[in-house]
Amino acid sequence: ADVIVKASGVGVFDELLEREVLSLRRPGNLIVFWDVDAPATLERVQTSERDPFRPLIGRYDLVFTYGGGQPVIDAYRALGARCCAPIYNALDPSTHHPVPPDSRFSGLLGFLGNRLPDRESRVREFFFRPAAAQPEGTFLLGGNGWDPQAGAPPNVRLLGHIYSRDHNAFNCSPRAVININRDSMARTGFSPPTRVFEAAGAGACLIVDAWEGIELFLEPDEEVLLAHTGEEVAAHLAFLDEGSARRMGQAALRRVLAHHTYSRRALEVEAMLEGR
Secondary structure: OOEEEEEOOOOOOHHHHHHHHHHHOOOOOEEEEEEOOHHHHHHHHHOOOOOOOHHHHHHOOEEEEOOOHHHHHHHHHHOOOOOEEEOOOOEOOOOOOOOOOOHHHOOOEEEEOOOOOOOHHHHHHHHHHHHHHOOOOOEEEEOOOOOHHHOOOOOEEEEEOOOHHHHHHHHHOOOEEEEOOOHHHHHHOOOOOHHHHHHHHOOOOEEEEOOOOHHHOOOEOOOEEEEOOHHHHHHHHHHOOHHHHHHHHHHHHHHHHHHOEHHHHHHHHHHHHOOO
């Protein structure tokens, strides 16, 4: 192969693969490390000089990451990377697009995300807290792991797992949808999750927990609403009517179709590989 990619997070044989894939180098090929969770990898490597991946970083021809912006680039370069290039998540318009609203998912605000230890406190702040402040509104929580013991207010409907075939309907039916990052992604910034582009691609009015770099992808107050606290989420919901929510969703849809599709990301990857 001309390009051999070791992706992070494969599983039990990560250390073996990260070391041995480098033995496949020959004249004319490239060995690439593609980090799907750069904040977590960097936090691990930076806190342990004996981490087995640390001395290997500089031997890879190129490091791709799932986002992270300049902070991740600088961190990888400081660890010896020859070149680091973020390739951000994006939209596949053939799978995520506007559909008619579905009464199963009607409500004021929806959040789709599994219950994870490094996100639960942020869900309590950015979703449960505004739900408690607006008991007359219906809040929709989809994802694995959420149960009555999670502490959700009574106006939060626990929907369980939402199959991908229903993601468009989930994004198109409530007044707005919110994305809530995991702790490491929120700290690092410049790491838009796939769900941001999927929701925007469905024309949803999107609220995000504020993180550095969001303006590179969507324009605050025009294409996306930012919230630093649960109180700000509640304030956005109090302001939104159906017309303003629809206008913001349509603006976000136009932006991601023009600038943030996977076809465009593929061109970015090709440009990085050309001439190396």
